[in-house]
Amino acid sequence: MMIRKNYLLNMETVGMMERYDANGVEMTTVVEGENTFHVRQPRQEILNNTLNHFGLDLDGGLAAAKSVLGGKYRLPVCINAQLGMVWFSSRSFRKRGGVWFSYIHIRDLEEMNEKETLVHTNYGHCLPVNLSKNQLAFKRDQAAYLHTTFHERSLGKKTFYYEPGSGITFCKEPGEVHYRVKGRE
Numbered sequence: 001m002m003i004r005k006n007y008l009l010n011m012e013t014v015g016m017m018e019r020y021d022a023n024g025v026e027m028t029t030v031v032e033g034e035n036t037f038h039v040r041q042p043r044q045e046i047l048n049n050t051l052n053h054f055g056l057d058l059d060g061g062l063a064a065a066k067s068v069l070g071g072k073y074r075l076p077v078c079i080n081a082q083l084g085m086v087w088f089s090s091r092s093f094r095k096r097g098g099v100w101f102s103y104i105h106i107r108d109l110e111e112m113n114e115k116e117t118l119v120h121t122n123y124g125h126c127l128p129v130n131l132s133k134n135q136l137a138f139k140r141d142q143a144a145y146l147h148t149t150f151h152e153r154s155l156g157k158k159t160f161y162y163e164p165g166s167g168i169t170f171c172k173e174p175g176e177v178h179y180r181v182k183g184r185e
Contacts, residue, residue, distance in 0.1 A: 003027075007039040009050040011083050014105040014121045016043050018096065034123050043100055047077065047087065054080050068149050069142055076103070076143035081150035088143040090129045090136065099129055103143035109133050 007030060009016075014031040019038065021027055026042045039046060048058045061077040069075060076088035084104045091098035101119065108120040111133040119127045119136070129136060 002037040004037060004039045006041055006049070007046050008053055009046065009079060009085065009087070009102075011085060013102055014123060014125060015102065015119075015127060016046065016100045017127075018043055018098075031121070031123075031125055031127070036125075047100065050079055051077070064150075065146055068146055074139065076139065076146050078146050078150045081147055081154050084147060086143045086147040086150075088139045090131045090139070097130070099127055101140075103140050103147070106140055109136055109140075 007028070010032070012033045014033070016031070017029045019027050019029045021040075025040075028039045028041060028043045028046055030037055030039055030046075041049075044058070051057050051061050056079070058077070061079070062075055065075040065077060066072065074089055074092055076086055079085035079087065084102075086103050087100050088103060089098050089100045099119075105122045106119055107122050110118040110120060112118050112128065115130060115132055117129050117131055117133045117136045119129055121127070131139075
């Protein structure tokens, strides 16, 4: 199997798993499209280098996810909302094991037993994960919500709501948190 020196995640990257070479040095197995290969970098380094490529860092990505989702653990990370590059891990990235997934490439989740799930991807891969189907679905849904939130924020569009019968229109400007009364009939 091919071994690369370094790697940046892209729109075709499906997942990445930790592995160790014969000397016990941490590497990463990457699933990209229909291909699988090894990279001589830990998963966290690949993730952080990819975030750096897009002008972010891992701490900032996690802080941004926390501001949208709350919580502290196993948060997804949005690399680039316009490209749909939002990633989540089946366990804390600081711990051994677990798989990082691009949520857009998950086609189906199949329960193997109470604590294991088989993840089917758009490219036909089946990756076993030590997490219940419900927990994995929750992580995927968090990533989807983070993607939607950051994508909408990046578009810079105004959001209007009209309450029928009241004659009042509410408007939220890009970057604002609160709605304002925009007009009355």
